Amino acid sequence: MKRDVILGAVTGALCIVFYLETLKVNNLAFAKVGADLWPQIAIGCIFVLSIVQVIVGFKAPAEAPAEAGDGLLEKLFAPVVVFGTMIAFPLLVPVLGMTVSGAIMVLTLLSILGPKTPLAMVLHVTIALVSVFSITFIFTRIMGIVLPGFAL
Known part of the structure; x- marks a missing residue:
């Protein structure tokens, strides 16, 4: 399968x-x-x-049929990174807060799984900051929800 x-x-x-x-x-x-x-x-x-x-x-x-060097580690890299990041996120929230932990999570996922050119890395940082701060703004200012560790 x-x-x-x-x-x-x-x-x-x-x-x-x-x-x-x-x-x-x-x-x-x-x-x-x-x-x-x-x-x-x-x-x-x-x-x-x-x-x-x-x-x-x-x-x-x-x-495609497996080539030399297509081991189990290469096949499992993306799922392990995603699940590892998803586990690290709630562990970091009490320490760093929801917003910083979320930005780290998004940046990590984009940087490890996405392209690694200098322009792409700048784009990854921009996407991480804009998306997480937008969500934080929506939750704290529009919906009135207090997030752990940070408020705008």
Whole structure:
């Protein structure tokens, strides 16, 4: 089976488990929106993307035969980097705050998995800062949500 299909299926299964966990969140009567809503929206978006990944994986042409040097490490590099970064992010939030940890995560993913030219690196920094600070602004100023470790 193709790697994209397997990764999409695993991600989809994890989304189902995480969604079921959000159903256990206690909603307080004074809140306008339940505490489970935003995680459910994010999990739903990731689930839809995992379905797309599975469909695209099935439609993609068969992988080229392995060449010398195409070992297990080369095949697993991208998934390991992504999952490692996703694990490091919540571990860094209590130390560095949500905004700085998010910028580090986005920059790391773009820099390791994307092109490595000097122009691309400048673009990676720009994308990381603009995207994370935009999300921080939306959450703190528009929605009134206090993020751990930083406020605009």
